[in-house]
Amino acid sequence: MKVQTILVILFSAMLLAFTGDGRLNKAFSANASVEQKQIKFVVKTIEQKGETEELLSEATIAGAPGTDFNIVLQDKHFKMDAKFMTDVVGVDSLAVHAALNTRRLYGYSERELPLYEEDVQDATLHAHLGDKLILLPFGQRAGDKLKIEIIPLTGEETAYLPSGAMRSISIKIQKSSPGGIINIQATRIPHRFSVEISLFENGNQIARGEADYLLKQAKEIILQPTGTGDPLAVNLTIDQFQRYRPIDQIDIQFDIHRIVRAENDKREAVALDWAGAGNLGSSLNYPLNEYGRSSGKTYSIKFTVKLASGESQD
Numbered sequence: 001m002k003v004q005t006i007l008v009i010l011f012s013a014m015l016l017a018f019t020g021d022g023r024l025n026k027a028f029s030a031n032a033s034v035e036q037k038q039i040k041f042v043v044k045t046i047e048q049k050g051e052t053e054e055l056l057s058e059a060t061i062a063g064a065p066g067t068d069f070n071i072v073l074q075d076k077h078f079k080m081d082a083k084f085m086t087d088v089v090g091v092d093s094l095a096v097h098a099a100l101n102t103r104r105l106y107g108y109s110e111r112e113l114p115l116y117e118e119d120v121q122d123a124t125l126h127a128h129l130g131d132k133l134i135l136l137p138f139g140q141r142a143g144d145k146l147k148i149e150i151i152p153l154t155g156e157e158t159a160y161l162p163s164g165a166m167r168s169i170s171i172k173i174q175k176s177s178p179g180g181i182i183n184i185q186a187t188r189i190p191h192r193f194s195v196e197i198s199l200f201e202n203g204n205q206i207a208r209g210e211a212d213y214l215l216k217q218a219k220e221i222i223l224q225p226t227g228t229g230d231p232l233a234v235n236l237t238i239d240q241f242q243r244y245r246p247i248d249q250i251d252i253q254f255d256i257h258r259i260v261r262a263e264n265d266k267r268e269a270v271a272l273d274w275a276g277a278g279n280l281g282s283s284l285n286y287p288l289n290e291y292g293r294s295s296g297k298t299y300s301i302k303f304t305v306k307l308a309s310g311e312s313q314d
């Protein structure tokens with residue numbers, strides 16, 4: 001059995017790893033299927049003191065592919081607020097986006113006031129079913145450690161009922177931290193979107209591009225001109241999906257650069273750190289004054305974000 005180990009250290013504070021050789025037996029798709037199994041996540045929180053480990057909590061979350069979960073854990077030493085967004089991104093690849101906010105008692109000052117250590121981390125990991133993901137919010141240095149283990153597995157139940165409706169998410173807490181508090185919430189919202197972006201000159205479309213996106217994952221689209229103009233590079237992130245009825249909403253963040261062909265594809269900033277919000281499926285329009293500053297023409301860019309083909313809105 002070949003075991004793969006990958007270590008990633010972020011900001012010299014948090015270590016993330018996964019080990020194992022588990023594989024998906026079949027490709028998952030966004031289309032509902034009565035044969036498709038749920039994905040189950042076994043989540044353990046462990047406190048390590050020297051060579052001794054103590055299991056603080058253990059829980060299991062099971063739901064259709066794309067199920068997200070939040071864990072709030074608190075005891076007398078620390079408090080953790082962890083958010084996990086999961087998605088199947090290939091035949092045998094699972095993406096887990098982890099956002100952790102952890103605070104623990106570090107010691108006491110000379111005046112006997114409590115001192116706290118805080119850590120905020122945000123990262124996306126790729127693993128296979130059966131792999132073990134290990135998160136160390138305060139790093140791998142010697143001394144006491146707080147460790148979070150997550151093992152994604154194939155669930156026992158199908159993701160969809162024979163009627164085609166999605167099976168409900170289940171949460172089971174096998175062990176609760178003694179004297180502590182654990183709160184787990186799980187939901188499933190759309191993660192896959194189709195984005196079309198158009199550039200307009202005096203109201204006429206002169207460049208466009210389109211691509212599929214995953215929620216919270218930045219991706220660049222090149223808008224190819226219909227004439228002789230320069231392409232635009234748009235780095236876009238769909239930052240948030242908010243379920244409202246009857247119309248859902250999305251938040252986006254983006255940067256725009258002009259690719260100057262006459263200067264060996266030099267990139268010129270047109271818009272940096274822009275953001276917006278609007279209704280799913282509707283157009284989001286922004287004027288680009290910098291783009292046409294010396295031409296006397298008016299320019300604007302339009303974003304249209306829809307659910308990707310096969311993605312369920314419910």
